[in-house]
Amino acid sequence: MRPQNIIPLQRCPSLVIVTDTPKGRGIFTSASIPAKTILDICPVLLLSPEENKEHIEHTSIYHYTYNWPLTTPTGTKTTTQALVFGLGSMFNHSSVAQNVVWERDVERNVITYWALRDIDAGEELCISYGSHLTFTDTDTPAAEPEGDGTDQLNQIQLD
Numbered sequence: 001m002r003p004q005n006i007i008p009l010q011r012c013p014s015l016v017i018v019t020d021t022p023k024g025r026g027i028f029t030s031a032s033i034p035a036k037t038i039l040d041i042c043p044v045l046l047l048s049p050e051e052n053k054e055h056i057e058h059t060s061i062y063h064y065t066y067n068w069p070l071t072t073p074t075g076t077k078t079t080t081q082a083l084v085f086g087l088g089s090m091f092n093h094s095s096v097a098q099n100v101v102w103e104r105d106v107e108r109n110v111i112t113y114w115a116l117r118d119i120d121a122g123e124e125l126c127i128s129y130g131s132h133l134t135f136t137d138t139d140t141p142a143a144e145p146e147g148d149g150t151d152q153l154n155q156i157q158l159d
C-alpha cells in the first residue's frame with residue numbers, strides 16, 4: 001500500500017442526527033465545535049453520466065448526489081454525479097446559516113467536511129447546495145407577492 005492511498009478517517013464525536021426537522025433529517029452538534037475542525041471524511045461512489053441519466057435521475061437518490069468533475073478516457077472534461085457515503089449525504093442546505101465547508105479529493109474519491117466557523121452546541125450543521133435548489137428552502141422567507149396590491153387588499157377584513 002502506498003502511503004498516499006491510506007486515508008485516516010476522522011469524525012467529530014459530538015455529531016448527532018435529528019430525525020424531525022423542517023428539512024427532514026439533519027446533522028446537529030451536541031457540543032461546541034471550534035472553527036476548522038474536521039467533521040467527517042466521506043468516501044464517494046462515482047456514477048457515470050450514462051447511469052445517472054438513465055437511472056439515478058429518476059430516483060430519490062439523485063437528491064443525495066454531488067456534482068463531480070470527470071475526465072473521460074479521451075481527455076474530455078465533463079461533470080458527473082457522485083453519491084457520498086457517511087454523513088456527507090445528510091447535511092442540509094442553508095443559504096443564511098452555512099457553517100460547514102467541504103472539499104473534493106478527486107484523486108482519491110473522498111470529500112472532507114470542516115467547520116467554517118466556531119459552532120455552538122445545538123446548532124444544525126449546514127452546507128451550501130448553491131443556487132439551483134430542487135426544493136423549497138425552509139430557511140428563506142417566502143417571497144412577497146408581486147402585483148398591484150389587489151391580492152393583499154382583498155385579504156384585509158373590513159368590518
Ligand SMILES: C[S@@+](CC[C@H](N)C(=O)[O-])C[C@H]1O[C@@H](n2cnc3c(N)ncnc32)[C@H](O)[C@@H]1O
Nearest residue numbers: 023024025063064089090092093135136137138
Ligand atoms: C442530501 S438530502 C439531506 C438529508 C435529508 N434532509 C434527509 O432527511 O434525508 C437533501 C434533501 O434535504 C432536504 N433539504 C435540505 N436542505 C433543505 C432546506 N434548506 N430546506 C428544505 N429542505 C431541505 C431536501 O428535501 C433535499 O432534497
